[in-house]
Amino acid sequence: MTELDIRPATSWPDVEAVFGPQGAHGGCWCLWFRATGAHFRELKGEGARDRLRALVDAPGPAPGVLAFLDGAPVGWCAVAPREDHLRLAKSPAMKPLDAAEPGVWAVTCFYVTRSGRGKGIPVALLSGAVDYAASCGARAVEGYPIDTDRKLMAAELYHGWRALFDAAGFREVARRTPTRPVMRRDLRA
Template identity: 45%
Template structure:
């Protein structure tokens, strides 16, 4: 099925599009009034630890909304039958200051230039079990390369080790591997650094 104007891709009936100011209401609808994960609003990686700790849900929401309005890339929305059902955060690594202090995400080299990061996923419960998260990571990878990324990386969990559902927002090693990512480093027993380079 051909992509509609402004869309990045279609996967079956799923339409995947970049989050823009015009799509902000869909993002709000998907994350709900609480903004998921204790009012994160997908600001966790886009703030330093101190900034995040000193702000509440409404301030985090405003921070993310201001970045969208400024034209910064934040991620992609998955839309099914006109309703938002999925989100993947993908943006330049340097736009995610918390990654600089992350042991799991520590760079294997010293140059973060042109590295993009896939930091989190969310699929609404009504759309789970359809392979939507896998479609989102593939779309995120293509999107990053189209925007000039040299490398795309993710920080998934090992799904073979039973984890609470709330920790799966990083994605799984199996999902990233199926999308062509290579295992770069295992710095603990649960999380991994995975990367794919532009061809």
């Protein structure tokens, strides 16, 4: 019997164990949404790693949650106040419907190690991300999953997929492109 646990990402060695020495996908270190295009190009690689480490080590809310399978870190989900994800504000597909509305958090990225794949880790990560956002006072959580009939490679699923968000109680609130809905789960009545 395996044990799965979701925790805030407050331990740099655990985050680094999930992302590996190259920073998950091409040195991103899950900073794509947190930086403008020019700034991200400057950060990519070691600079991005150092920036994520600073976010993990900083006081205040963690920049995401981690999944642990039998005590070993195997997955990541970025979740933070929407305004922390600078790219969302400028994205034609993902820009906020209500930019001035406080208390909306965003789930922007999932990453699961090879050893964690095929074990339902994204389901647990999304549930844990919602719970974490709620514990930090969020009134809603948004996600921006892929919604397509085309078979996707693992690297294309970092946003999550529509059925994952549907099953977690999110509802579509906007769709500006054919394959990218804006999904939201309200946390307060």
